[in-house]
Amino acid sequence: MARTTGSHSDITGPRVRDAALKLFAQHGYAAVSMRQIAREVGVQAGALYNYTPDKQSLLFDLMQAHMTELLAAWNDRPDGATPIDALESFTRLHLRFHSERPEEVFIAYMELRNLTPENFTIIEALRRSYEDGLEAILRAGVDNGDFEVSDPKIATMAVIAMLTGVNTWFREGGRLSLEEVEQIYWGMVRKAVGA
């Protein structure tokens, strides 16, 4: 037995990726074996190596793609005229983007320590660049008097932690719609920075 009916690289490739995403998010990188991923795809373990050089690349590619998409979404945002508008825009974008990708977000936060040092450096730089975007908004608001923030660096971490925490409980179809959640969080963020 070998190549099965209907087997195709452009079908299996994404399926490998999806299986890795789902299983890494569910059980953690270290707890998932290549054989489990293969079983989820419906293929033997050896066949996975047509699509990834190794297990580590499977993780790294997922995280890099996620961070790159996040930064792309950030760069495409409608730039707010005022720091207040920009902060609202950031808040809503962050909530929407993250709530749409619970598995990617989970992996991005939980599996950093399972990256090789080189890969970790790359992902860390992407993350910092995202944080810098928010920090710039906060500093602009402090400068023009819109915000009252004693330490923009800490406020940046606080806001991001608060927003990302939504992923621990928010589920589509739950008590609140995403729009309601956005509204509530924007209210808290706005007040927290004194605007």
Place this chain on the structure above:
Amino acid sequence: MARTTGSHSDITGPRVRDAALKLFAQHGYAAVSMRQIAREVGVQAGALYNYTPDKQSLLFDLMQAHMTELLAAWNDRPDGATPIDALESFTRLHLRFHSERPEEVFIAYMELRNLTPENFTIIEALRRSYEDGLEAILRAGVDNGDFEVSDPKIATMAVIAMLTGVNTWFREGGRLSLEEVEQIYWGMVRKAVGA
């Protein structure tokens, strides 16, 4: 070779616990082997089973002890006269308790999915009981007009996420002292709930 000079249960026991704590926090539960823990302790893998029935109990005991200590600290708090005082007390306690135990906190948040279902249920109940404490404060403040919070349940999650996020960057001896961090965060929490 067998029992070595100076070997004692009351010495090795805590050392097993400490090694597990350190290694689980550093590499993750699934990525750490019993032989690694044994090497850290300076003992053969088999000897660990004098101190734990299995690897899972090592994780569960760490998490249960952590949550129990957190709840104990919470019950011993000086109860604030007003909701505002109570919220400040909560904020400072949370920050102090968590910053003193970075490894336990890391494990408590990252290794939930590596608990057996029964163990997960127990830990989850402890966590919820902690969250309920904060939610009660927020509701009291809403009722007496001290706070302006549209959804106490969400505000609870937001505040805890914001505060726990401190552990991702705070290091003793860094730019800011714990006291300064407490002050900054209390300011943001207070404003976020409209007090």
Place this chain on the structure above:
DNA sequence: CAATTATCTGAACATACGTTCGTTTAAAAC
């Protein structure tokens, strides 16, 4: 000082791991 007990070793268990590779087969190209 002899008997007992607590503590640890070191080997063994069956099973699983990530990865490689020769082989086989279906689909694509000519």
Place this chain on the structure above:
DNA sequence: GTTTTAAACGAACGTATGTTCAGATAATTG
């Protein structure tokens, strides 16, 4: 319709896993 190639199989590689246990030895007890 034949040749070429992409894709998957399935067995094998050496190593590691959690856990058990008989045997050995140091500390403790009487």
